Amino acid sequence: MTAPAGPRARYREQVREEIRAVALRQLAESGVQGIALNAIARRIGMSGPALYRYFASRDELLHHLVRSAYDDIGRAINAVPRQEDARATLLALGRAYLAWAVGEPHRYLLIQGPPAPGYASPADTVERARTAMGPFVAVFAEGKPTAQVQPVADEMRAWMRTDAAAVEWLRAHADVDPQESRAAGALAGTVLAWSQLHGTVSLEVTGQYTGMGQRASTLLDSQLRTLADAFLLP
Amino acid sequence: MTAPAGPRARYREQVREEIRAVALRQLAESGVQGIALNAIARRIGMSGPALYRYFASRDELLHHLVRSAYDDIGRAINAVPRQEDARATLLALGRAYLAWAVGEPHRYLLIQGPPAPGYASPADTVERARTAMGPFVAVFAEGKPTAQVQPVADEMRAWMRTDAAAVEWLRAHADVDPQESRAAGALAGTVLAWSQLHGTVSLEVTGQYTGMGQRASTLLDSQLRTLADAFLLP
DNA sequence: CAGGAGCGTTATAAGTTCTAACCATGGATG
DNA sequence: CATCCATGGTTAGAACTTATAACGCTCCTG
Known part of the structure; x- marks a missing residue:
């Protein structure tokens, strides 16, 4: 159920998880306001639009958090x-x-x-x-x-x-x-x-x-x- | 209590009221999201930053609505x-x-x-x-x-x-x-x-x-x- | 061992709030 | 009444935001 296969998918899931974690930290520190893709990306160490490889939109990320x-x-x-x-x-x-x-x-x-x-x-x-x-x-x-x-x-x-x-x-x-x-x-x-x-x-x-x-x-x-x-x- | 004096202040209060009204309409139609200064200003007929003559910030406007x-x-x-x-x-x-x-x-x-x-x-x-x-x-x-x-x-x-x-x-x-x-x-x-x-x-x-x-x-x-x-x- | 899927990058568009600089009008004042 | 400047409007622009496009590199996959 959790791990389908491949190191590719594995890595992908890790990154998604890290994004979620950082988003949660941002949420705790700066409120919903703080869940900004740029801020999250910066904190993770990659720049901006890369997040869209993992979440289609900010709303989808919020949806996951909810x-x-x-x-x-x-x-x-x-x-x-x-x-x-x-x-x-x-x-x-x-x-x-x-x-x-x-x-x-x-x-x-x-x-x-x-x-x-x-x-x-x-x-x-x-x-x-x-x-x-x-x-x-x-x-x-x-x-x-x-x-x-x-x-x-x-x-x-x-x-x-x-x-x-x-x-x-x-x-x-x-x-x-x-x-x-x-x-x-x-x-x-x-x-x-x-x-x-x-x-x-x-x-x-x-x-x-x-x-x-x-x-x-x-x-x-x-x-x-x-x-x-x-x-x-x- | 309502009208202090002067046509200046009178006009000012009218505009403030209109802003509040339009903001309320926007709120009803598009949610809190819709309370955007640009959108409100456009709908009133003046452009953007003019609103700042009447409300110091978007938050202050929201404050009034609350x-x-x-x-x-x-x-x-x-x-x-x-x-x-x-x-x-x-x-x-x-x-x-x-x-x-x-x-x-x-x-x-x-x-x-x-x-x-x-x-x-x-x-x-x-x-x-x-x-x-x-x-x-x-x-x-x-x-x-x-x-x-x-x-x-x-x-x-x-x-x-x-x-x-x-x-x-x-x-x-x-x-x-x-x-x-x-x-x-x-x-x-x-x-x-x-x-x-x-x-x-x-x-x-x-x-x-x-x-x-x-x-x-x-x-x-x-x-x-x-x-x-x-x-x-x- | 090719080949291409996946991932990250920069550039760019269209928004947002808000500040700065500038100008006209018209009420308040000498 | 004539002046003056406070008030209110304008456009420009800075610093953000989300999101898309186009471009390579890398490394997994067949």
Whole structure:
């Protein structure tokens, strides 16, 4: 899967990797702004247009960085071990999400919206985002939605009826019959959790909490706990 | 307040206004990318560097747009009439927030993070964001926090002790003694609501819900209702 | 061991923001 | 009222950006 053949292709992949690495360093140091082909090329030691042998355009390079960011945060989330009960697991997952974002704020910013000016999110990022959130589906499959969140669950049930991708998402992470109420609840909980996570983490990363002595982790814990209650998690 | 004096200043203000308007149109049509001084100038009918007579830099122009966006969404929120009870008011406020963002997605994106590549959010945006969220403070002042959200309220209490801005924020929108438990609760609820609003609205605006048949308003209602419960709102 | 694919180079085009130098108009002032 | 200079517009140009074109060298491949 990784190495097809030939020293040519091998070298090519090495250079691509180096470009990605340098781009990431530039991103960390100078923001998205810093991902300039000239700057990257200079830092690598070759001049300008050579990069176009490896990436068709700056946007394609950004696209790769976005994908890698999704993969990375997905890995971080999936690496969280199951706790004793679903509540604890939910908290652990949320903290892992937050920790990753705080650890690599620039990369989270790359994800969090339209990263670069004219950059249009490629379609596959949506899918990547969903697989990254997979473990949440498993957690919420262990509970049942209360009346409070029933409308959301209803929409998810409708979604499963009309879109095979929904069922696929569910089955990939939890072993439940799409007909059961737990099924719709699992998806509903995940979407709600995703939204809350994104909200607090995004405000944290963009520095909106600075000066108000508010720890994002406190907010997150509180939110996830109420969410756990809304889904009757053990 | 608006017109100081002189036809000179009058004309100047007109041109500045026209620039802002054209910039907004460009933003809507071509994204942040489209806010290029050349393009704007061309569209106005003057050539290039003339704009620098009116805005010191592109960043300053962006800064103005960000401020106006904050002011606008703040106006939209503050225009929401009080409903019969706090719960209903909270829902109405949330829907107003969502409606504004959906109506002007590009402008919301301008707010939602670091809009342009190297653009550093000016300090006053934080303050503007807070005043925009003011009505929420008033709403949550009508309830008391449950144990669920107590940790958040505790942090807010600590914040009020160390930062006069916190108390000022509270007093500007609700008539409560900072010592009361309702005080910390009001701020805690507002921050929680802000985080949730931003989360769902942001995911909606960036199109993450597309294809999953999920209406952001359903999510929002659900979240705000649970939040109302967590603060024992009538 | 040819031959050419792949890679790196420079030159160049078309953008961007922003500064500099210059000039005309017209409001403010003696 | 006549002057003056602040204000606002112009073009030129510098320092960037992304991206393409045309040109060789090298070294893998058949």
